[in-house]
Amino acid sequence: MSSSEKPSRKVTSFDVARLAGVSRAAVSRTFTPNASVSPETREKVVKAAKELGYRVNYLARGLINQRSDFVGIVAAGMDNPFRAMQIEQITKNLVRRNFRPILLPADHGESADHVMDQLLHYSVSGVLVTSDAPPTALCAEFAAAGVPIVLINKADSIPAVDRVVSDNDTAGRLAATTLIETGARHLAVMSAAAISYTARRRQQAFLACCHSLEADVRVIPVKINDYANGFAAAAMLDGVDGVFCINDYMACGLVDGLRQRGVSIPDDVRIVGHDDVPQASWAGYDLTTLRQPCDLQAEQAIDLLLSRMDNPETAERVEVTPVSLVRRSTA
Amino acid sequence: MSSSEKPSRKVTSFDVARLAGVSRAAVSRTFTPNASVSPETREKVVKAAKELGYRVNYLARGLINQRSDFVGIVAAGMDNPFRAMQIEQITKNLVRRNFRPILLPADHGESADHVMDQLLHYSVSGVLVTSDAPPTALCAEFAAAGVPIVLINKADSIPAVDRVVSDNDTAGRLAATTLIETGARHLAVMSAAAISYTARRRQQAFLACCHSLEADVRVIPVKINDYANGFAAAAMLDGVDGVFCINDYMACGLVDGLRQRGVSIPDDVRIVGHDDVPQASWAGYDLTTLRQPCDLQAEQAIDLLLSRMDNPETAERVEVTPVSLVRRSTA
């Protein structure tokens, strides 16, 4: 009201110290956990701070602590709903643990280099990579610079770089057995194996399982694992009566493409997807799919980050998260 | 190879200066745009920097420049695909302009306070708010602290707080005329007007247009503008043959709900959505909808941010982005 302050300058710990009649160190200690301050000093400081609207400058704190509470998230393909789920889980988890997530979209391959390079200018506490095209060399550089880095669903084994990967082998096997069990005899797997480790791995496991069961199986290659490619692929399914789509995003496209061609699901063609994105449970699709617990993945990835912050010398670790079959109406 | 350096300590401009045989100021100037350095000095510095793997510490730079290149993004309801589009556009635009987006999920109302409060500890260059529940008081506090803040699709007019809003009035009118034009006679609008300014505004415009055309119209209130509520609302449509869904996310639910009840679209019920999310163009829905240009919104929001950074005293401004009708098969 009457306090018509002009906040032209940021208020610093000096101002608070002066107003509270204590040393600046006392102010610092008041806002530092586990520091030694007497109750009355603390009270004076808190009062003065509130009056001035003081907030600790975390950048300055990070400068001296060599640790900034920032965590970089490198993500590509944000049109895929699963990516959105991932990012939501990761950011929420980070914020809950008092980190600040810096979100870096890295779609065009070469831009990932540039974008990740930028991160090295901030003293990020760590980096999470969910991109499909991570520059391996750059990851190694982060590790060399002492920045903990965790890859989610990535291939490359890099010294000192931890990973969280979904159980793709079980996924491929469950997909195959479910399709066969529900009556499919001529199977196929749709994936852009060339550009995605995850797709490659699931495809291999699926094929291996089919072969061991002596089932007829073929590969339907696509360029990108997205809706449009799934939709278009509906035209290339002659004779196939059971398809494993490497992700739900593409599976939705396939379902729509098949329906448009008058193919009945699951009577003519059975479909199993992967990820359990929200759309998979929508009544319009009701996809049978393999759920990937992206909340758990976020949790484990950040745990790995923290653990490596404490002792950076550990050998690289791999956490495998379980998949679970969600039976719906497409298989 | 042979250079078995132990990078235990961060390399600073001192190290570079020593190796290059120049002063530390020369190093700083080399990496500062528009600074005066001779070509040969610059070359020596660049060479030394590359050899040591030196990177400017942006936190320290921000400390002295009073300006970190961080921009906070406060977002809620990330399950809505439109939010994902928004976040993708905003982050890409920010990165392109050499800012670092800090993504803050703020779902549970009171947590928005806490989360935004955290931002004041970093010298963020600005804040973008897309949340449906923005703490007005806190926004004012940011403005008072001299932090530029832009609201996207928000209601409150706050001194020194700029806004980008979609043209909700035109949206409501276009929805009404399109439904009537395609044969609907008993209209309805579905929205959670209580919790969302956007929903309220579109609903008002829709109702006003219906009234002026003397069309029969009613309101179908829902709790949240999401898929599940849209799906459930399919049971409450007796007599209605044209529905304006406040967003596509909910419209998808309504479509699925109606189909499950054997209602034919658009013969029995016409539907117009809003946002033009990816799913609206999926063959399974093929929603007639109102496109909101979220790339343009991101561009304008960041423009406003920059412009207010230069002169903070400007009166608050409002940019209205156009909507365009996308005719598909549901109306």
Added chain:
DNA sequence: TCCAATATTGCACACGTGTACAGTTCCACG
């Protein structure tokens, strides 16, 4: 050759904070 104008350089300070160290106060116990 000499001078003025310009370009470049280095010194020193500033940004806002955490914390080791030494000094002070206080309390409990012998």
Added chain:
DNA sequence: CGTGGAACTGTACACGTGTGCAATATTGGA
């Protein structure tokens, strides 16, 4: 009352950088 210890406080330095200012080197012209 004396003493040891614990609790607290303040001083001073460190973190890594940008930049004003004065000093110096360079250039151009007469």
